[in-house]
Amino acid sequence: MRIAIRELVRRPGRFAVAGGAVTVLVLLLLFLGALLDGLFLGSSGAIRINDADVFVFSDDARDSFLRSKVDGELAADVQSVEGVESVSGLGLTLLGVGIPGEDEIANGAIIGYERGAGDLPQPPLPGQAYADRRLQDLGAGVGDVVLVGPLEVPLEIVGWVTDSNYLLQAGIWVEPTTWRRVQNTNRPDAPVGDDQFQVLVVELEAGAQAATAISDIDTVTSTTVSLTSNDTVFAIPGIREQNRTFSTVIGVTLFVVGLVVALFFALLTLERAGLYAVLKAVGASNRTLVAGVVVQAIVVAFGAFVIGGVLTWGLSLMIPPSVPVEFLASRALFVLFGVVITATVGGLVSLRRIVAIDPASAIG
Amino acid sequence: MSALQLSDVRKVYRSGDQDIAALDHATLDVGDDEIVALVGPSGSGKTTLLSIAGGLLRPTSGSVVVAGHDISGYEDKKLTAFRGSEVGFVFQSVNLVPFLTARENLLVVAEMTGKPKGPARSRADQLLEELGLGGRSRNLPDQLSGGERQRVAIGRALMNEPGLALFDEPTSALDTEMGEQVMTLIRTEVKERGVAAVVVTHDTRMTHFADRKVEITDGRLAASGG
Numbered sequence: 228m229r230i231a232i233r234e235l236v237r238r239p240g241r242f243a244v245a246g247g248a249v250t251v252l253v254l255l256l257l258f259l260g261a262l263l264d265g266l267f268l269g270s271s272g273a274i275r276i277n278d279a280d281v282f283v284f285s286d287d288a289r290d291s292f293l294r295s296k297v298d299g300e301l302a303a304d305v306q307s308v309e310g311v312e313s314v315s316g317l318g319l320t321l322l323g324v325g326i327p328g329e330d331e332i333a334n335g336a337i338i339g340y341e342r343g344a345g346d347l348p349q350p351p352l353p354g355q356a357y358a359d360r361r362l363q364d365l366g367a368g369v370g371d372v373v374l375v376g377p378l379e380v381p382l383e384i385v386g387w388v389t390d391s392n393y394l395l396q397a398g399i400w401v402e403p404t405t406w407r408r409v410q411n412t413n414r415p416d417a418p419v420g421d422d423q424f425q426v427l428v429v430e431l432e433a434g435a436q437a438a439t440a441i442s443d444i445d446t447v448t449s450t451t452v453s454l455t456s457n458d459t460v461f462a463i464p465g466i467r468e469q470n471r472t473f474s475t476v477i478g479v480t481l482f483v484v485g486l487v488v489a490l491f492f493a494l495l496t497l498e499r500a501g502l503y504a505v506l507k508a509v510g511a512s513n514r515t516l517v518a519g520v521v522v523q524a525i526v527v528a529f530g531a532f533v534i535g536g537v538l539t540w541g542l543s544l545m546i547p548p549s550v551p552v553e554f555l556a557s558r559a560l561f562v563l564f565g566v567v568i569t570a571t572v573g574g575l576v577s578l579r580r581i582v583a584i585d586p587a588s589a590i591g
Numbered sequence: 592m593s594a595l596q597l598s599d600v601r602k603v604y605r606s607g608d609q610d611i612a613a614l615d616h617a618t619l620d621v622g623d624d625e626i627v628a629l630v631g632p633s634g635s636g637k638t639t640l641l642s643i644a645g646g647l648l649r650p651t652s653g654s655v656v657v658a659g660h661d662i663s664g665y666e667d668k669k670l671t672a673f674r675g676s677e678v679g680f681v682f683q684s685v686n687l688v689p690f691l692t693a694r695e696n697l698l699v700v701a702e703m704t705g706k707p708k709g710p711a712r713s714r715a716d717q718l719l720e721e722l723g724l725g726g727r728s729r730n731l732p733d734q735l736s737g738g739e740r741q742r743v744a745i746g747r748a749l750m751n752e753p754g755l756a757l758f759d760e761p762t763s764a765l766d767t768e769m770g771e772q773v774m775t776l777i778r779t780e781v782k783e784r785g786v787a788a789v790v791v792t793h794d795t796r797m798t799h800f801a802d803r804k805v806e807i808t809d810g811r812l813a814a815s816g817g
């Protein structure tokens with residue numbers, strides 16, 4: 228083990244090529260991950276921020292917020308189901324948002340809601356809105372009156388929320404009548420009635436089973452299709468495909484990490500055949516020698532992660548706010564474990580070659 | 592007890608569709624603290640004999656007993672452990688680890704065989720001192736002269752306190768004076784520790800350092816005065 232570390236310290240140049248290649252791949256992995264997380268979180272914040280267990284859609288909505296419409300009086304039926312703690316309404320309209328002093332029209336999701344939760348405060352007064360910080364990045368400030376939709380319904384921003392966006396459109400949170408006014412003014416083709424919402428947001432009592440509650444709710448109402456919060460997120464159009472695409476690219480990149488490491492150490496093992504023969508001749512077991520390779524592979528991977536991480540951090544400062552990237556500690560940890568494990572496997576590929584080295588060749 | 596007993600050892604190499612008997616009916620008994628010089632022309636089977644005695648090669652037939660262990664039937668894993676604890680080698684091409692200092696080249700033997708660090712360190716320092724390398728212990732192999740490297744290799748061979756040390760032409764790369772120095776050192780170190788040794792050489796001027804001389808020709812041993 229010490230000999231492996233000593234070689235790394237005294238002959239770092241030997242490992243530069245592999246280290247450099249893995250560093251570039253780490254950079255790629257961190258950016259791909261950040262983009263995936265940014266897209267995923269930016270698409271689903273409006274759902275997750277509710278801290279809800281179940282979302283109730285109308286049965287003709289095919290799990291889409293925009294196609295769904297439920298009557299407020301259904302809330303009482305849902306509330307009667309065993310295990311339901313609270314029921315509230317939610318409605319969502321995607322529209323352009325004019326920010327004072329900005330030429331560009333921002334994309335907004337105007338969301339009417341009845342119940343605050345976690346980071347989401349209770350609804351503001353009519354005509355007021357809590358806006359997502361994303362709108363702040365785009366130039367809005369507290370006290371600004373933004374104009375929503377082609378018919379320019381004015382909303383006054385009175386505070387910020389974070390991670391509350393829908394399909395990368397900035398979340399703008401208002402009380403229900405304000406939302407209905409926004410919807411009915413700008414989308415007369417799809418009017419909502421006085422006590423109508425798009426979905427009902429259900430919070431379950433501690434210990435209640437979501438699956439049971441869902442089937443009970445849909446039986447009681449007979450006109451709804453309910454989903455868990457997680458299923459609601461994955462019902463967002465395109466999100467599944469997006470996750471799958473990115474996961475595939477990330478998986479392939481990790482595979483390339485393993486390939487680079489395997490190839491590098493296979494070549495290094497060829498180069499070291501003489502050294503390994505001598506070490507075997509003086510009593511080194513295959514296990515000791517392979518452990519040395521694996522230790523080196525892990526150190527190379529870890530070093531590449533550190534350098535790649537610093538580079539990523541540096542580059543991330545140059546990314547404009549319009550690119551939806553999120554750098555999460557959990558993603559960094561995933562990349563770290565990913566590269567370390569694939570590098571370990573890559574190093575183990577040299578096992579066969581090492582076993583095949585004949586100690587007698589040391590003396591020849 | 593004998594340090595090494597070869598009985599009727601035969602080693603056949605297959606080369607193409609031809610069999611070459613590198614060793615034939617080799618029988619040799621090396622006493623507990625005896626130094627045997629093995630002399631013979633190039634290609635006569637000296638290295639093959641040494642490899643078999645040290646558990647680097649298995650004989651085609653015959654038995655090899657080192658310090659009471661019959662190693663002829665050992666599988667790879669057991670042979671590896673055997674080499675780590677019972678024999679020390681000095682190879683013809685010195686073969687030090689290039690990125691380790693003289694001292695570390697000794698310690699690596701203990702590390703590879705999982706020996707405790709503390710005693711290994713003091714043993715390495717003592718060996719280096721005795722070999723006249725006390726001031727060179729922090730030097731890398733390419734900062735050492737040929738003679739110094741050879742001495743490091745001798746220290747490495749003695750690191751794990753083997754009962755039998757095997758030297759393959761230890762002086763072939765050195766001039767006469769340096770060669771004599773190295774042979775003197777080998778003799779002192781080996782005798783002081785009560786270690787048995789087989790020293791292969793084709794240089795007959797070096798054989799007076801041994802207790803006994805054995806000649807080998809075409810894979811056959813013949814004792815001779817020495």
Ligand SMILES: Nc1ncnc2c1ncn2[C@@H]1O[C@H](COP(=O)(O)OP(=O)(O)O)[C@@H](O)[C@H]1O
Nearest residue numbers: 604606611613632633634635636637638639640
């Ligand atoms: N790995 C091998 N394969 C085939 N023939 C070998 C091999 N090693 C040695 N020989 C042959 O065995 C004979 C003895 O070789 P060796 O023991 O190396 O002799 P020496 O050390 O006395 O020069 C030589 O004829 C050599 O060509």
Ligand SMILES: [Mg+2]
Nearest residue numbers: 637638639759
């Ligand atoms: Mg030879």
